[in-house]
Structures are given as structure tokens and as C-alpha cells.
Amino acid sequence: MRHRKCNSLHRFTSAALVLFCLLGVGTASARNEDYQRIADQLDRLNSDPILGQHAPAQMDRARAALAALKEAGRSEREVCIYLAERSVEIARASAEMEVLEGQRDDLQRENDRLQLAQARRDAA
Amino acid sequence: MIPILVRANAKFMTANREKIHALVVVAAIALMQGCTPTRPPVDELDAASRAFASDRTADAATFAAVEYRAAEQHLDQARAAEGRQDYDKAAQFARESAADSELASAKARLGKAHAQVDQLKQDNASLDRDLSEHPSPEAQP
Numbered sequence: 680m681r682h683r684k685c686n687s688l689h690r691f692t693s694a695a696l697v698l699f700c701l702l703g704v705g706t707a708s709a710r711n712e713d714y715q716r717i718a719d720q721l722d723r724l725n726s727d728p729i730l731g732q733h734a735p736a737q738m739d740r741a742r743a744a745l746a747a748l749k750e751a752g753r754s755e756r757e758v759c760i761y762l763a764e765r766s767v768e769i770a771r772a773s774a775e776m777e778v779l780e781g782q783r784d785d786l787q788r789e790n791d792r793l794q795l796a797q798a799r800r801d802a803a
Numbered sequence: 804m805i806p807i808l809v810r811a812n813a814k815f816m817t818a819n820r821e822k823i824h825a826l827v828v829v830a831a832i833a834l835m836q837g838c839t840p841t842r843p844p845v846d847e848l849d850a851a852s853r854a855f856a857s858d859r860t861a862d863a864a865t866f867a868a869v870e871y872r873a874a875e876q877h878l879d880q881a882r883a884a885e886g887r888q889d890y891d892k893a894a895q896f897a898r899e900s901a902a903d904s905e906l907a908s909a910k911a912r913l914g915k916a917h918a919q920v921d922q923l924k925q926d927n928a929s930l931d932r933d934l935s936e937h938p939s940p941e942a943q944p
Contacts, residue, residue, distance in 0.1 A: 758895045758899060761899055762898060762902050765906055768906050769909050772909035772913050773909055779913065780916060783916060783919055786920060786924060787923060789923075790923055790927050790930070793931060796930075796939070797933065799939060800934065800938070800939035
């Protein structure tokens, strides 16, 4: 009787252990997926021939947020995922902004040149 | 023999009971520690409020409506969590709100820059056309 009880307890414990291991593996895998997804986004941004050359400070912050996500415990994970995603988006927007500022400066110089030409023509 | 066993068992049980009591006390302390509110996240809430205020001046509601709304919602949630003394949640929402606000500001600046670029392109095309159609007398042969 006792032996049977021990056996069923043993089976229950083993099943619980297997379940815990599977849950643990599943959680770790989900964590890796989130990390990998955001790391891929940042890699794509970094390797972009135009955007990758801009916003170095924001790129560093995105890398730091990604590193924090890698080290985050279970309770911090959700917020770290959110902050890492946002930091990559901020880095992209900042890089696009720098590119656009360069374009705007070029257009402004062209605009100045054309206005000067127009003024000279009108004065002639 | 039996009284000895009973006494030994009683001793053993007492020791176990003490251990269990000690464990219960430790668990209770740990639980209380976990539930005890930490300090209010004043810095995080201030930073989130300031970031959201700068969103307003940057016209983020117009140029980055989704991120602006997210910042507003997270700030409201942070204040509500602070109100019910859930300071960990308050800090978390405040950090999320600050990130939303920063992105909203960046997108608002980007939107304005796009508008300026488009305007300059139109102006330059118009000036160029005008100069081609009515060239300077010096430039004419």
C-alpha cells in the first residue's frame, strides 16, 4: 500500500518536474524570440546604408535597452521588451530626422540661390 | 519501547513544527516585504510628465497621434497606480510613458521636417520654372 503510494507520488513529482521543465523551456524560448526580433530590427537599422550612419547616441541607447532586456528578470521582462522596441523606433526616427535635415539644408541652399537669381533678374 | 518511540516522535514533531513555524514567519515576512509599498516613483513620474508636456509643444498630437495617445494613457495609468500605492506598476507605466513621449516628439519633428522639405521642393520648382520662363536679360543671347 505504502509502496503504491510512494510510486504514485514519485510519478506525480516526475510529471510535475517535466511540466516545469517544459514551461521553463517555453518561457526561455519566448524570451529569446522577443530579444531576437528586436535585435534583428536594430541590426537592420544599423546595416542600412543611409540610416545606419546616423543618430549614434540613439543607436547606443537602443543597444543598451536590448542588453537590459537580455538581463531582465521575469518581473521586468514585459517593460524591458516595450522599452527596447520603443528605443529602436526612436533610433530609426532620429536617424531619418538627421537624413531629412541634411536634405532640407540642401533644398534651403538651392532655394537661396534661386531667389538670388530671381532678384538679380528683376533688378536688371 | 513504545513510550520511547512516542517521545522521540514527539521531539521530532516539535522540531519539525518549529521549523514549519519558522518557515511560515520567514514566508510571511517575505510576503510583507513584497507587498509593502516601496517609495513613490517621483523621478519617473516627473520625467514622464515633462516628456508629455514637451510632446504638447511639439504638436505630437497632430504628427504622432498614436504615440501621443499611448504616452497619455500610460501616464494616466502611472498616476492611477501611484494613487493606489502600487509604486512598482507606477514606475513601470511612467517609464513606458516617457518612452512613448520621446518617440512621439521624434516623430513630430520628423513630420514637420517632411512638411518643410515638401514645401521647399515646391518653392524651388516654382522658382526654377519662373527663371526658365522669364530668364534674366543678361542671360539671353
